[in-house]
Amino acid sequence: MDRLNTGARQPPMESEQLQAFNERLNQWISSQGFWFQLRYSMAGGSYSSATFHLLWLMFRIFLFLLVIGAGCGVYLVKRVDAKDFPKQMAATLGKHLSASQSKVEGFQRVQGHLNLRKLALTGGPDAYYSSINAYNVRCDMGLLDGLVGKWNPGSILVSRMDAEIRAGAEDAAEAGRHAESFLKEFPAFEANSLEVADATLRWGFSEYTRGKIENSHLNAQRSSDGWRLQFHGGRFTQNWLRGLEIERLVISANAAGLTVEEGEFKVGQDREGSVAGSVVFRNVKLASGDRPAVSGSVRLHRVSLESVLPERLAGFVEGSISGDFKLSGSTNSPDGIGLAGQVVLDGGDVLTLRDRIHLLRALSVVDAFNSYRKVSFTEGSLFVKSGGGTLDVRDVKLKAKGDVMNLAGRLRVRPPTGAEVEKALSRGPTSELAPVFASDVTYGGEGDTRSPDSSEDEKSDLSLKKAGEASQKPAPVDTGYFAKAGMGQVDTSKTVNQGKDAISRTLRYEGAFQISIPGDSFTRAPDLRSLYPADPATNRITIDVPIEGSIYEVTLKQAEDIYVKGRRRE
Numbered sequence: 001m002d003r004l005n006t007g008a009r010q011p012p013m014e015s016e017q018l019q020a021f022n023e024r025l026n027q028w029i030s031s032q033g034f035w036f037q038l039r040y041s042m043a044g045g046s047y048s049s050a051t052f053h054l055l056w057l058m059f060r061i062f063l064f065l066l067v068i069g070a071g072c073g074v075y076l077v078k079r080v081d082a083k084d085f086p087k088q089m090a091a092t093l094g095k096h097l098s099a100s101q102s103k104v105e106g107f108q109r110v111q112g113h114l115n116l117r118k119l120a121l122t123g124g125p126d127a128y129y130s131s132i133n134a135y136n137v138r139c140d141m142g143l144l145d146g147l148v149g150k151w152n153p154g155s156i157l158v159s160r161m162d163a164e165i166r167a168g169a170e171d172a173a174e175a176g177r178h179a180e181s182f183l184k185e186f187p188a189f190e191a192n193s194l195e196v197a198d199a200t201l202r203w204g205f206s207e208y209t210r211g212k213i214e215n216s217h218l219n220a221q222r223s224s225d226g227w228r229l230q231f232h233g234g235r236f237t238q239n240w241l242r243g244l245e246i247e248r249l250v251i252s253a254n255a256a257g258l259t260v261e262e263g264e265f266k267v268g269q270d271r272e273g274s275v276a277g278s279v280v281f282r283n284v285k286l287a288s289g290d291r292p293a294v295s296g297s298v299r300l301h302r303v304s305l306e307s308v309l310p311e312r313l314a315g316f317v318e319g320s321i322s323g324d325f326k327l328s329g330s331t332n333s334p335d336g337i338g339l340a341g342q343v344v345l346d347g348g349d350v351l352t353l354r355d356r357i358h359l360l361r362a363l364s365v366v367d368a369f370n371s372y373r374k375v376s377f378t379e380g381s382l383f384v385k386s387g388g389g390t391l392d393v394r395d396v397k398l399k400a401k402g403d404v405m406n407l408a409g410r411l412r413v414r415p416p417t418g419a420e421v422e423k424a425l426s427r428g429p430t431s432e433l434a435p436v437f438a439s440d441v442t443y444g445g446e447g448d449t450r451s452p453d454s455s456e457d458e459k460s461d462l463s464l465k466k467a468g469e470a471s472q473k474p475a476p477v478d479t480g481y482f483a484k485a486g487m488g489q490v491d492t493s494k495t496v497n498q499g500k501d502a503i504s505r506t507l508r509y510e511g512a513f514q515i516s517i518p519g520d521s522f523t524r525a526p527d528l529r530s531l532y533p534a535d536p537a538t539n540r541i542t543i544d545v546p547i548e549g550s551i552y553e554v555t556l557k558q559a560e561d562i563y564v565k566g567r568r569r570e
Contacts, residue, residue: 099123119137241298335387378401414510527565
């Protein structure tokens, strides 16, 4: 019985041993790797056993991937916070944008957006720019952008940008590299759109080639062969055109150069508050190459002379002009960009000469019936050509309102020669240096020392001889400085250089005009009446007017002679 009872209890023990054996087998199989487990399950295991092993493997794989993903996520998030990440980004940007120096300040990545407080680039030899400073730059940036795949930043937004653009090169090869740096695409960075709320672009290496677009809203879109740049608002300047208000400026840039698709500008009111004028670019192109040639034309309509003439002429000549002017020259040549065209006064435009011109003031003193304080020409025409800092005005035929004066002749305005600069310096501070440093000392300007309450007759009776002497007196500060220099109390080398620079900016005027005034103008001046008799056929007096010297010297000697010989007699 005992044996029988013992035999009856054997099966449970065998079941426990089998279960333990299966557990050890499963553990061993689990330690053999995924592919062994998969082959074992598919080869001999039961369906439930295979399912169990697969689920267990999948769970382990999931845990493994979860850990790896969490680690990668932490790395991707933390990598942009690394101390050297901005330096790495600056170096990468500098390399792709052909910069010799690059700097990133205030980098942040917030909610999928990249933010830079400032990006500063200094152009290398192959760059199309000399410098770029961009502020508050923003674009899209995913976790993997910059690591794998192509980075699509969307529209790059910039609050303010200031850039110096190279408008030429030393040779054609360098010009080609500049164009390539501007037009090239980036395989890992899909930059197709740029918007700048306040853009200022400058170009040109000399006074005659400098130009700029100031404080304009820029929208740049990549086209099939380059970029399309749209400017709204702000101001445009190109040497002889200054401060044009941009209404719409659209430029297409490609390997062939720049083409102005649309160019519409407004010119502000003149001193008398006349209606603002307009400027329109027509077929204006800037060819590519080391000497980019300019072509096309500019249409001026009621444009104030203050926007096209040298600033020193303010107070001497005023008014507005209209006409079509052909463009020529280059942004990378000593002569710069020039224009040439005919100006016709058709009743809407007026050219006004003020009595800061010495001859007009003298005529106002001696003429018994007419005033020349403000001579406004409303009829006639003239041809204008500029380039290389020189302005040629020829074929002048103008008639003033009220027939008070007719004007004919030509005028050339140019920078002084080296010999003229040296001659002016050798004369000392009492000669040509005075008008340079005290340009408004001539009465009628800001430097007029007379009381504002002086009557017009008192102002007219002021001797032109005295006025001429006054215009040659240097400003007090300059006089003292030059006096000290003459006494050897200061080093004059720096002063001489400054004097050369100042005189070199004082334009020289040369030419000849002929004016005609009413025949009764010298009724009370017998000496002048005999010197300048009236033509019986026209009953007009003709006077030849030679032009020579600076704007402060023009007609001064002739005006003094007229004043002395023809002082008004009551």
